[in-house]
Amino acid sequence: MIPERAKALLLPVAALVVLELWACAIHLQSDSLAPPSAIAAALVEAVHDGSILIATRDTLISAFAGLLIGGAIGLAFGIALGIFHIFDRLMEVTIEAIRPIPSIALLPIALIALGFGYRMEIVIVAFACIWPILILSRAAVGGIEPRLIEVSRALRLSPADRVRKIIIPAALPRIFLAFRLAAGIALIVAVTVEIAINPIGLGAGIMTAQQALRPDLMLAYLLWIGAVGYLLNTGLVVAQNHLFGRAALVGDPA
């Protein structure tokens, strides 16, 4: 018998074999497709000479730096807006006016102001990450069980303690979810900036392979980016379960 977990792999493996045989049969010559064996060989070569690893490092540096900066700004504003309703109403129009701007549309301005390189990419990623974290942490704070707020009033906790001991821990599982969402966005935006213009990272790597008419290397990069995104999310899910395992049993289905 085939083990349960291996069954999920059956279909992809079969598809790869069929693709390989098909490419062989028609002697595939293409600028956009390559047989799986050629893609695998290109990937091994790119890992071996280190080019794809350096590109991964560059992309992840930009994505994480942007995520941290944008996340911190979004979190601070989200919590403040969730606590102070007056502040929320004052900022509402401003936020709703800025938020719909696609982050990538900032590229021309960022390029003039900051030039090529990490800084420009980090700024754009940070802009993209602010919004999901701001909106979701504001909702998380607004959705805290009102009874807990009453408990903090009855105990006369200081405002700082109220935020530190009640509001942040109560909202944390949902804030972490927002962080996971933003991490995915950070990677997407970083790679997009690189594909569009910035000559560093995985996005630039995929563009270079395309211009060099190397579909095998281009597709190798594509698979690699998918794997990086998958590992990033898996790592965050593991961290989430580890952090909130037992304590999150009640109160927050997320």
Next chain:
Amino acid sequence: MAAATRQAASFPGPERSQIAFSDVTLALGGKIIIENISLDVKPGEFFCIVGASGCGKTTALRLAAGLYQPTGGTVTFDGKPMLAPRRDIAIVFQDYGKALLPWRTAAGNVSLALEASGIAASQRAARIDGLLKKVGLPDHAGKYPAEMSGGMQQRLQIARCLAQEPKALLMDEPFGALDAMTRQGLQDEVLALVRASDATVIFVTHDLEEAIYLGDRVIGLSPHPGRIGIELRIDLPRPRDQLRTRENPEFLRLRRELFDFIKAPEK
């Protein structure tokens, strides 16, 4: 006259009141919830409030806690107006599952009250152990609320309230969501804890027998808007006993009187 003598007999302490409402009215969103309630609760008294759903029992308790401010009249504690909640007034909420911090263990939940009072970290552990022992949870310090039964969670909330070393304990239908056996056990435990701490208690319940069983005095509120409709002094002997007290002819008489009052507006 007779009432005054009896009152002096059951409360030998000073005649000052600890929690006093004078002509208290509260309107929320233009609707009058409570109208012209005056009452005074003596130090150490076990004071019960009963009434049908929506008669303003819980609202009265929140006024006593300082969570609401009256729109008319004054609420005082030890003679001073209640303008905000006080740390020496503890509130036991009915929905224990929402009032406990799910991310803190039992010990951590009790610790919150000690932290709020500024107790040094070095002294907290011993105090927490003592409090958990007092409410019968000595072996559950490391459990999270979600891992405890309803009765245990409510005990935990009571432990957190006792950590405040309250002069007054305000309980809002604390056993309303528990099964009958757990409920009777907790009634007796609360009586013993209150006896040991000398705290004044205001206890809100919709269970008339529970009110008579626990209280020194019971008031019944009439609804729409909430007003005091009946006041009964309970002179049943203490310590109370689940069987003997409930079989006492005086208990049955009081029960009848209270039932008649609650039923009256439905006619």
